[in-house]
Each structure stands twice: as C-alpha cells, then as structure tokens.
Amino acid sequence: MAYLTDRKRATGLGSAKAGTEHHLSMSKSAVGLLILTPLFVFTFGPMLGAPHADVVAYFARPFPAIVAALMIVVGFWHFKGGVQVLIEDYTHGLTRKVLIVAMICLSYAAIATGLYAIVKLAL
C-alpha cells in the first residue's frame, strides 16, 4: 500500500463511471423534447375528450401522428435516463438494480404500446 501513489489509489473509485455518455444522452433528448413538447401539447391536447371518430380521423393525418410518435419515443427515452439517476441517488444494492431494470422495461413497454397504437390509428 505504501508504494502506491495517491492518484493510483484513487483511480476508478469515484462514483462516476460512464456518466458522460448518460449526460450527453439526456442533453440531446432534452433539446429534442424542447421542440416536441409544444407541438405535442397543442396537437394532442384538443383531442382529449373528443369523439372517437374525430380522434381516429385526426391521428390518420401525418403531422399529429408523427409528433405523437416522436413525443412518446423521445419522452420515454428521456424518462428512462432521468429515473435511473433518481433511483441511483436514493437506493442501493439489489433494490437499485431491480428498480432500474423495472423502469427500463416499463419505458420500452410504453414506447412499444404507444407506437403500436399510433401506427394502428394512422394506417
């Protein structure tokens, strides 16, 4: 131990491992969501509570359908990264691993379900 330098003893022990990639992924999806959010709120919003036939006709149009699909994909991608940091900050050990995997599964399930529904509505 006495022959190790301070630097050598500390290398690899920090909390950050692959943080850069994660941070950049969150930043890039955030920029996308800044564009998508207003588009989605003002296209999807008026359809809440509308008659079923109107909803089907509305999402058969390309623009609302593509905006909704992108919002669900990028939104849940961004959520997956964000909730992972939340879990890492407040839980430890097996609980942490189980929660992160569960949230990743939930995010991909939501993306798949949303895309399936929008494709079915649009086509």
Place this chain on the structure above:
Amino acid sequence: MADVNRGDRPLSPHLTVYRPQLPSITSILTRITGNALLIAGLMIVWWFLAAATSEAYFATVDGFVTSWFGDLIMALSVLGLWYHALAGLRHLIWDQGYGLDIPTAEKLGIACVAGSVVLTLITLVIV
C-alpha cells in the same frame, strides 16, 4: 499524505442542515416534475391504445382521463411539463457555461416558476 484521516473525513452538509433557497428548491422541483410526468405519460399511452382498440374502450379511458380526477392530473402535469421544460432549458444554458453566477441563476429560477405558470394558463385556455 495518503493515509491521513482515512474513513473519518467530514461529510458534506446534507438536506437536514440546509436552509431552503431558490436554487435548491427549483433543482428538486425539476426532479419531482420530471419523474411525476410518468403518470401522465402512461395515461396518454393508455388513451392511445384505447383509441386504437375500439370505440367502447376509448369511451371508458377517455372518460377517466377527462373526469375531474383525470383533469386534475392532466392540469398538474401540464404545469409540471412546462416547468420541467424551462428548468431543462436552464440546465442546457448552464451546461454551456452561462448564467452560473448566483444573481443570474436566481433570476432564471424565478423565470422557470413564473414562466411555467404563464405557459400553463395559456395551455389551459387554448386546449
């Protein structure tokens, strides 16, 4: 040097001894709003699934989403969504190295809170 005070270092001040202040409150609100949006996100996916399935299923889900309870969740989620968007924009600005001094950071924090309320009112009026 390397062996001084190992394992007995002072810990950084934690939540219990911190006085709440604008930067810390706006920071934790970003996390709370972002993660709480899961509920509205899942409700919207469910709504799309119902719309793609049948008119009867759509009537059930749309009825829930536009009930007083659903409206409450959606209205709060719109507020959370705009807040999280503005706070995220603030983080992107900070990441570029701008606005990190305390007076500017606090102004940006007020802008996030006030801006999200204004955007929510606009959304609720238009939508």
